[in-house]
Each structure stands twice: as C-alpha cells, then as structure tokens.
Amino acid sequence: MEDIATLTLAGALDGLKKKEFSSVELNQALVDSIDKKDGDLKAYLKMDPEYILKQAAESDQKRAAGDDSSLLGVPIAIKDLINVKGESCSCASRQLEKYNALYDATVAAKLRYAGAVFAGRTNMDEFAMGSSTENSAFQITRNPHNLECVPGGSSGGSAAAVAGGEAIAALGTDTGGSIRQPASFCGCVGMKPSYGRVSRYGVTAYASSLDQVGPMTKTVEDAAILLKELAGFDPHDGTTLDVKVPDYQAHLTGGMKGLKIGLPKEFYVDGSDPEVSQAVLKAVESCRAAGAEIVDVSLPHTEYAIAVYYILATAEASANLARFDGVRFGHRAESPKSVFDLYAQSRAEGFGTEVKRRIILGTYVLSSGYYDAYYGKAQKARTLIREDYTKAFEKCDVLMTPVSPTPAYKIGEASQDPLKMYLGDIFTVPANLAGICGISLPCGSTRGGLPVGLQILGPAFGEERILKTAYAFEQMQGA
Amino acid sequence: MSKYLITIGLETHVHLKTHTKMFCGCATEFGSEANTHVCPVCLGYPGALPVMNGEAIKQCVIAGLMLGCEINHYSTFDRKNYFYPDMCKDYQITQMEKPLCIGGGVTIDTPEGSRRVRIHHIHQEEDAGKIIHYARHSGVDFNRCGTPLMEIVSEPDLSSPDEAMAYLHNLRQILVYAGVSECNLEEGNMRSDVNISVRPEGQEELGIRAEIKNMNTFKGIYAALEYEIERQLYIVKKGGTITQETRRWDADLGETQSMRTKENAHDYRYFPEPDLVPVTLDKEMVEQWRAALPELPAARRERMVKEYGIPEYDAGVLADEKPNADFFEIAAKLCGEFKTLSNWFMTDVMCLLSESGKTITQCSLTPKSLAELVTLVKKGVINGPTAKELLPELFNDGLMPAKMVEERGLAQVSDSGALESFMNEVFEANEKSVADYLAGKKAAAGYLTGQVMKLSRGKADPKLVNKMIAEKFAGMGG
Numbered sequence: 001m002e003d004i005a006t007l008t009l010a011g012a013l014d015g016l017k018k019k020e021f022s023s024v025e026l027n028q029a030l031v032d033s034i035d036k037k038d039g040d041l042k043a044y045l046k047m048d049p050e051y052i053l054k055q056a057a058e059s060d061q062k063r064a065a066g067d068d069s070s071l072l073g074v075p076i077a078i079k080d081l082i083n084v085k086g087e088s089c090s091c092a093s094r095q096l097e098k099y100n101a102l103y104d105a106t107v108a109a110k111l112r113y114a115g116a117v118f119a120g121r122t123n124m125d126e127f128a129m130g131s132s133t134e135n136s137a138f139q140i141t142r143n144p145h146n147l148e149c150v151p152g153g154s155s156g157g158s159a160a161a162v163a164g165g166e167a168i169a170a171l172g173t174d175t176g177g178s179i180r181q182p183a184s185f186c187g188c189v190g191m192k193p194s195y196g197r198v199s200r201y202g203v204t205a206y207a208s209s210l211d212q213v214g215p216m217t218k219t220v221e222d223a224a225i226l227l228k229e230l231a232g233f234d235p236h237d238g239t240t241l242d243v244k245v246p247d248y249q250a251h252l253t254g255g256m257k258g259l260k261i262g263l264p265k266e267f268y269v270d271g272s273d274p275e276v277s278q279a280v281l282k283a284v285e286s287c288r289a290a291g292a293e294i295v296d297v298s299l300p301h302t303e304y305a306i307a308v309y310y311i312l313a314t315a316e317a318s319a320n321l322a323r324f325d326g327v328r329f330g331h332r333a334e335s336p337k338s339v340f341d342l343y344a345q346s347r348a349e350g351f352g353t354e355v356k357r358r359i360i361l362g363t364y365v366l367s368s369g370y371y372d373a374y375y376g377k378a379q380k381a382r383t384l385i386r387e388d389y390t391k392a393f394e395k396c397d398v399l400m401t402p403v404s405p406t407p408a409y410k411i412g413e414a415s416q417d418p419l420k421m422y423l424g425d426i427f428t429v430p431a432n433l434a435g436i437c438g439i440s441l442p443c444g445s446t447r448g449g450l451p452v453g454l455q456i457l458g459p460a461f462g463e464e465r466i467l468k469t470a471y472a473f474e475q476m477q478g479a
Numbered sequence: 480m481s482k483y484l485i486t487i488g489l490e491t492h493v494h495l496k497t498h499t500k501m502f503c504g505c506a507t508e509f510g511s512e513a514n515t516h517v518c519p520v521c522l523g524y525p526g527a528l529p530v531m532n533g534e535a536i537k538q539c540v541i542a543g544l545m546l547g548c549e550i551n552h553y554s555t556f557d558r559k560n561y562f563y564p565d566m567c568k569d570y571q572i573t574q575m576e577k578p579l580c581i582g583g584g585v586t587i588d589t590p591e592g593s594r595r596v597r598i599h600h601i602h603q604e605e606d607a608g609k610i611i612h613y614a615r616h617s618g619v620d621f622n623r624c625g626t627p628l629m630e631i632v633s634e635p636d637l638s639s640p641d642e643a644m645a646y647l648h649n650l651r652q653i654l655v656y657a658g659v660s661e662c663n664l665e666e667g668n669m670r671s672d673v674n675i676s677v678r679p680e681g682q683e684e685l686g687i688r689a690e691i692k693n694m695n696t697f698k699g700i701y702a703a704l705e706y707e708i709e710r711q712l713y714i715v716k717k718g719g720t721i722t723q724e725t726r727r728w729d730a731d732l733g734e735t736q737s738m739r740t741k742e743n744a745h746d747y748r749y750f751p752e753p754d755l756v757p758v759t760l761d762k763e764m765v766e767q768w769r770a771a772l773p774e775l776p777a778a779r780r781e782r783m784v785k786e787y788g789i790p791e792y793d794a795g796v797l798a799d800e801k802p803n804a805d806f807f808e809i810a811a812k813l814c815g816e817f818k819t820l821s822n823w824f825m826t827d828v829m830c831l832l833s834e835s836g837k838t839i840t841q842c843s844l845t846p847k848s849l850a851e852l853v854t855l856v857k858k859g860v861i862n863g864p865t866a867k868e869l870l871p872e873l874f875n876d877g878l879m880p881a882k883m884v885e886e887r888g889l890a891q892v893s894d895s896g897a898l899e900s901f902m903n904e905v906f907e908a909n910e911k912s913v914a915d916y917l918a919g920k921k922a923a924a925g926y927l928t929g930q931v932m933k934l935s936r937g938k939a940d941p942k943l944v945n946k947m948i949a950e951k952f953a954g955m956g957g
C-alpha cells in the first residue's frame with residue numbers, strides 16, 4: 001500500500017471520505033513520518049503525537065456521526081506565529097519560548113470549524129524575519145532536497161514539512177516572500193493571497209501592512225482547497241475586505257489558451273542564477289507553446305522595492321515588537337535596576353541578532369529628522385510600485401517571473417551577509433508592497449537537483465486567475 | 480519695570496461616553512475590580528488587532544460640530560511609540576496627520592468682554608491603563624486602557640489662570656450639553672496638560688514654554704498655573720532664561736517640578752497605523768448629525784427666558800449644569816409654575832445639593848416630586864413652611880409630597896370656624912398683646928398670628944389668619 005503520509009490534501013480528503021483509512025491512521029502515518037525524518041529536517045518546533053491523535057480520534061467519531069466538514073480529520077501544520085488556543089506560539093523566539101496562545105487566530109478558528117487537525121508547530125525565522133529559517137532561536141531546518149541547504153524562509157519549516165513528506169499541507173505567512181521563496185527552495189506550492197483576503201487576526205505581526213497568511217501545499221489544487229477555507233472578511237481585522245470568496249477549485253479548468261502572460265523586463269536581468277532564469281524562461285516558453293500570449297511589460301520602480309520594503313517593514317516591526325519588553329510579554333530579565341533597565345535587558349537577552357537589526361533599522365527610519373527622508377519617501381515609492389502593477393495588469397492577465405534569483409543555498413552561506421540575503425527578496429517583495437496575490441510552484445530543477453520555482457502574480461483579489469494559470473501549468477508539467 | 484504677558488494653551492483629554500472601548504468590545508465602566516474589563520485587543524496580545532468603534536467617532540464629530548470645528552471627512556490614525564508599563568503595546572493609537580476635527584473655538588467672558596478662544600484641532604485616541612504603586616512593587620489596572628479619549632487642543636489664546644478656568648468651564652459645559660462625555664472630574668473623565676510662557680510686553684515672539692502634564696481638577700490647574708507663572712516671572716525678571724521642559728504638578732507641595740527637559744524629550748516616532756483603514760465620513764451623514772445637534776448652553780439660556788418667562792439670571796444659573804436645566808424643564812411642564820419653581824430650585828434645592836455634595840441626578844428628588852410640592856403650595860393644600868419641611872425627605876428618601884401630606888394629615892386648616900375658635904383662645908390668653916395693638920403697637924398682630932399658627936400646629940393658612948385677626952381688631956375699633 002502507498003504511504004498515506006505522502007498524500008495530497010485532495011487525496012487525503014478523498015480517502016477519508018471513502019473510508020479507505022481513518023483520520024487516526026492518516027495522522028499516525030504522519031507522526032511516524034515525522035519521527036523518521038524530522039531528526040534530519042527539523043521542520044517542527046513542536047509536535048505532540050498524543051494531542052494530534054486525540055484530535056484525529058475525535059474527527060473519526062464526528063465522521064461516523066455524519067459530519068462532513070470540508071477538512072475533517074486532515075492534519076495541517078501551522079507556522080509557529082499563528083495563535084491556536086492553548087498551543088505554544090513561540091515565533092521561534094526566546095521572547096515567547098514559554099508562551100501559550102490565549103485565543104484562536106481567525107485562520108485557526110476557520111480550520112477548527114472546517115474540522116482540520118492541528119498537526120504541529122513549524123519552524124521559522126524569528127518573528128518571520130529572514131529568508132532561510134536560520135534565524136530561528138531554536139533550530140536550523142534543512143532542505144529535504146539537500147540537507148546541507150537551507151529550506152528558505154521565513155516559512156521554512158512549513159515548506160520543508162510539506163515537501164519532505166512530514167505534512168499534508170501547512171500554513172505559512174508571507175511579508176516579503178516568506179511563503180513563496182521557501183516553497184520555491186523546497187519544491188512545493190506556496191501562495192500569498194492579496195492583502196485583505198485572509199484575516200491577520202491572531203497572527204503575531206511582523207509588518208502589519210504587508211503580512212498575509214497563505215497555504216503551503218503539494219499541488220495547486222490543494223492550495224485552492226485550503227485558501228477557500230482561510231479567505232474572507234473578518235470583523236476582527238479591519239483591513240480585510242468584504243469581497244465574496246469564490247470557489248477556487250471550480251476555476252481549475254482549461255489550459256493556457258487565451259491567457260495573456262506578462263513578462264516584466266525588470267525581473268529578467270543579469271544577476272540571477274542562469275539555471276533559475278533558464279528554468280523560468282523554459283516554463284514561459286511552454287506556456288506560449290500551449291497557446292498563451294506572452295507580452296512584455298515594465299514595472300519601472302522595481303529597483304526601489306528592496307529599499308522600500310526594508311524601510312516600511314522594519315518601521316512597522318519596531319512598533320509591533322515593542323510589547324516584548326518583559327513587563328507583560330516576552331522574556332523578563334533577572335534583576336533589573338529600573339524599569340528602563342528591565343526593558344533594555346529583557347530585549348537584549350530575548351531577541352536574536354536579525355530581529356535586533358531590524359528593530360534598530362525601523363526605529364531609525366522613524367526618528368524625528370529622518371522620517372521624511374526614509375519612511376515618508378518609502379511610502380511614496382510604494383504608491384509608485386503599486387501603480388506599476390495596476391498598469392501592468394491592464395496589459396496582461398498574470399505576470400510570470402522567477403521567485404528568487406537563486407536556488408536554495410548552503411546553510412551558513414548567506415547568513416553572514418544580511419544585505420546579500422535582503423537582495424534575494426527582490427522578486428517577491430513587490431507583490432507585498434502592491435498588495436497583490438502571487439503563487440510559487442515548481443518549474444524544474446538545477447543540475448544539482450535543487451528545485452526552481454515559478455512565480456505567477458495576479459491583481460488584487462485575482463486569486464482564481466493565478467490558481468487557474470498555475471493549475472494549467474502544473475498539468476502540462478505532469479503530462 | 481516692564482510688564483509681562485502670559486500665554487496659556489491647553490490640551491484637554493476627555494473620555495467619551497461610549498459603552499465599549501475604542502478598539503475592542505470591553506466595557507468602559509468606571510470603578511470595577513482591577514483588570515476585569517480586558518481582552519486580547521486592549522491588552523495588546525500578540526496577533527490581536529484593533530477594530531474601530533464607530534460610536535466613538537460619531538461622538539467626537541458631534542463634539543467638533545458643537546465647538547464649531549471643521550470635520551475632516553477623511554481621517555487617519557497613527558501610532559505614537561513610547562515605552563511605558565501602562566500601555567501593553569508600548570504604542571498608543573492616536574491621530575497625528577489627519578485628526579477628525581479642525582479649528583473651532585470656545586467663547587469666554589472676560590472683564591474686557593466676551594472673546595473666542597480658538598481650538599487648533601480635536602483628535603481621537605485611546606487611553607492608557609493606570610499604574611498603582613504598592614510598598615514593594617507596582618501594579619497596572621488595564622480597565623481604562625483603550626477607553627476612547629478625545630484630545631482638544633486649544634491655540635495659545637489664554638492670558639491668565641482665570642481665562643483658562645473660564646475656557647475649561649465653558650468647554651466642559653458644551654461637551655456635557657453635547658452628550659458626549661460626563662466630564663466627571665473625579666473619575667478622571669477630563670484631564671488637561673497646560674502650556675505656559677511669559678514674555679515682556681512688546682515682544683512679538685512667544686516666550687519659551689513649559690508644559691505641565693495631566694491634571695484632573697480645575698482647582699489644581701488654577702493653582703499650577705498661578706505657581707508656574709510666578710516661577711517663570713521670577714526667573715525672567717532676574718534676567719534668567721526659561722528651560723523648555725515638561726513639568727509635573729505636585730498638589731501636596733503646591734509646586735511644579737521638572738520631569739524632563741527638551742534634550743530628553745520623547746521621540747514618539749509617529750507613523751500611520753497599518754492595522755486601521757482611514758475613517759471616511761459620509762458628508763450627508765455628518766449633515767444629519769449637525770441637524771440633530773443639541774442646543775448650546777447660551778441658546779438654552781435664551782430659550783428658557785422666553786419660554787418660561789424667568790429672569791435671565793435664573794436661566795443662567797439653571798442652564799449652567801445641563802442636568803439642572805433638564806430637571807427644571809421637566810418639572811416646569813408638570814406644574815406650570817415657572818418662577819415659583821425656579822425659586823424653589825435656586826434656593827432650597829441648590830442648598831440641599833451643596834450641603835450633600837450630590838448632583839441633581841444623584842439625589843432622590845425627581846422633577847415629579849418637586850412639581851407636586853410646588854402645586855400643593857399653589858393650591859393652598861399646604862403652606863410654604865410645611866413644604867420646606869417636607870423637601871429634605873423628597874431629596875433624601877424619594878418620598879412623594881401629596882402622599883406625605885395625606886398620611887401625616889398636614890393639609891392646612893382654612894376652615895374659618897376652627898380658626899375662629901383658635902383666635903378667640905389666643906385673644907383671651909394674650910390680653911396684653913391685644914391691648915398693645917389697640918394702643919397702636921401694630922407689631923403685636925404678628926405675635927398673635929404666630930400663636931394661632933402654633934395652636935394649629937402649623938397647619939393654619941397664615942394669610943387667612945392675618946386677615947381674620949385684622950378684621951377682629953377692626954370690629955374692636957383697633
């Protein structure tokens with residue numbers, strides 16, 4: 001019999017529905033797989049077999065009683081910054097090492113409502129700050145395709161778990177590429193929904209105007225299934241939009257014919273790894289061959305995206321992370337001499353290097369005398385970047401680009417040079433700045449056997465469009 | 480010796496009268512057990528997000544309309560960053576760039592005539608928690624954290640502590656009339672920061688200012704202003720310079736003390752609050768709110784003079800506190816005796832209020848019970864002195880006068896037969912007074928009336944007694 005731990009979300013749901021196996025059997029298979037593999041991969045920060053199997057047994061009882069909830073009995077791995085009531089939620093930080101969530105994030109409540117099993121807490125860069133998951137305070141996650149390589153980040157644990165057969169599907173968050181880039185590095189599907197499509201309530205904030213929760217799955221169909229459960233207006237999050245959630249799965253039809261695919265010239269410049277460029281251009285070519293129209297577009301302000309992102313994201317982070325001061329939240333220093341000392345010591349001890357770097361950067365760009373030059377200018381540039389995309393989508397339905405200039409790199413290779421690591425986000429951050437949606441899916445691999453991802457970008461609230469395109473491409477690949 | 484000019488500006492924080500907090504569903508109730516009105520949002524739990532309280536926005540806009548402000552139909556919120564244990568998030572959600580209300584003003588009376596004190600803007604924000612110090616540690620009560628607060632920032636248009644008082648008094652009156660705040664000073668509903676500077680007459684440019692933070696009584700503000708002006712004048716007259724700084728008022732010592740100088744001033748690093756979308760106000764809706772605005776105190780005074788024919792002075796006293804004017808108007812409609820009612824209110828009722836330290840809404844007197852009392856006197860069922868004796872029980876115990884009169888048999892005696900016999904008894908027992916009267920000492924009649932009242936145990940109608948005594952003397956040739 002096929003190992004049920006390797007099933008897709010759609011396959012697992014189908015098997016459960018047809019009673020080919022129980023939720024307990026499915027979850028036990030996953031637990032066994034994690035036991036076997038996670039010593040190497042280290043994708044999970046926490047995984048409690050007893051807790052998982054208890055949920056599984058309950059969902060089997062529900063199914064026996066006629067419950068037919070959409071995700072009933074399927075384990076979903078959760079990035080460790082999404083609050084699930086009663087579970088730990090460390091954000092891979094010493095600050096919250098002993099923290100247990102007091103309430104359900106809206107996405108957690110939605111999964112609970114849909115009957116999903118909370119499968120474990122996946123590793124990440126501390127407070128989602130990083131692109132390799134090396135900034136976790138607790139462990140280094142490895143790439144399932146090459147254990148010497150990083151899985152990408154910040155949702156590296158979720159990507160490695162899904163790609164490594166340790167999870168059916170997972171949730172990640174994407175502030176500047178944190179779902180799409182690890183999906184690309186690990187060879188799975190990762191989707192960043194449009195800003196306002198999925199509630200951020202209960203998702204520990206990194207950069208509030210950029211963060212989005214999204215699915216990390218084995219197939220495009222799985223992404224469509226999971227996104228439908230996550231999306232929608234939330235009265236607890238004023239930045240969600242009251243736009244009807246389409247049946248994404250129903251859009252997974254047809255081929256490439258009639259589709260207008262834009263190639264932004266700013267994304268195809270020297271500097272990318274040739275193997276990445278070749279794989280992506282080959283993918284574009286196959287779309288053309290399948291009947292899509294390829295048009296050249298320009299996103300002239302792309303060159304400012306990295307600077308704008310690292311100003312706005314860090315500014316917001318400097319405020320969002322202020323609460324981890326040892327008073328109510330976060331690690332508390334042993335014997336401070338004053339309240340100020342309590343703040344200073346607790347934060348110095350509790351935060352890792354990258355988080356401190358970003359808090360300092362964010363504090364600096366907001367300081368009086370510097371605000372206009374940095375934050376103010378970055379906001380204006382953000383508007384220009386957003387307009388670039390609005391104009392581009394007048395000429396085409398979707399954009400196709402690489403996800404990252406490089407495939408997964410060696411552990412330790414980039415972490416010494418933060419600027420180099422920041423530049424690796426060049427193809428992913430513009431989508432967050434523009435508030436549009438994007439998906440990353442595998443489109444080939446390097447000679448060394450590392451996956452290469454293809455990024456498909458769509459206009460805000462155009463998720464069905466990129467899912468449809470990605471699905472068509474995936475079908476062509478498989479064929 | 481040159482004269483000095485004083486410049487004062489106020490930033491007044493006022494709690495709005497919403498049932499729930501600014502960004503969550505917690506109650507805004509005052510005086511509950513510590514940390515009982517809290518939730519992940521107002522405690523700043525990781526991942527929690529603020530949600531706008533539309534009622535708070537409406538109340539702030541109504542306050543703005545009452546104060547003659549221009550309303551920003553597109554308004555945004557900002558984060559103000561500072562570390563302090565009374566605010567879990569370590570930033571306050573407030574408005575910096577585009578506040579809800581711009582301009583406006585408060586008219587005050589000064590010895591030189593009435594003058595408009597300009598308002599710079601009004602913005603909406605959330606309050607912080609309350610720090611409580613114990614012997615060996617400190618605690619924070621977060622019940623107040625997240626309570627909707629509006630900050631009314633005046634222009635530096637005030638030139639004396641008296642003007643500052645007049646401004647605050649009128650501002651408070653308007654906000655209470657607007658129905659947007661109780662402005663209860665004891666509960667910290669209305670707190671002010673003051674900015675003060677002095678400069679020699681003839682100098683255009685304002686002097687260097689000091690700010691005194693967070694005072695919640697008018698008395699304290701007045702004393703702090705007086706002290707601070709004195710302090711600054713002393714320095715300037717000696718040829719010294721004022722330090723730009725933030726100071727604190729120590730009510731026990733009766734002095735202001737330095738908290739931090741400009742060099743150590745906070746850099747609040749304001750930036751747009753990304754968790755809240757801008758507030759857009761529909762123009763038509765704001766016009767509807769404007770059309771439904773309650774009366775301003777001055778308009779009410781005028782109307783009360785016209786409608787009830789009471790003197791301007793009376794109307795002024797009554798309208799000073801909105802609940803008093805409300806009480807009067809309800810009672811007036813019940814008894815129709817406007818001037819008499821006004822007299823009762825302004826003398827006996829206000830006397831009881833000041834003795835008890837209660838407000839009209841806190842005591843047990845109702846418009847109905849006072850109206851009934853006035854009617855009983857008017858109809859001659861009881862006399863004035865009896866009514867005055869009953870009032871404290873109406874005030875303290877909420878009793879109804881008609882029922883008391885009936886149960887206690889207090890109706891006044893106007894039966895001339897009964898009075899006749901009381902009178903005869905008195906005349907017999909007081910021959911000397913009768914003789915005095917007949918000898919020309921008319922004052923003796925008063926004594927005799929008093930004796931008749933005494934015999935009737937206060938229930939005789941004194942006017943009738945007077946009349947009967949006069950008639951009797953007339954018959955005796957007096």
Ligand SMILES: [Zn+2]
Nearest residue numbers: 503505518521
């Ligand atoms: Zn609350």
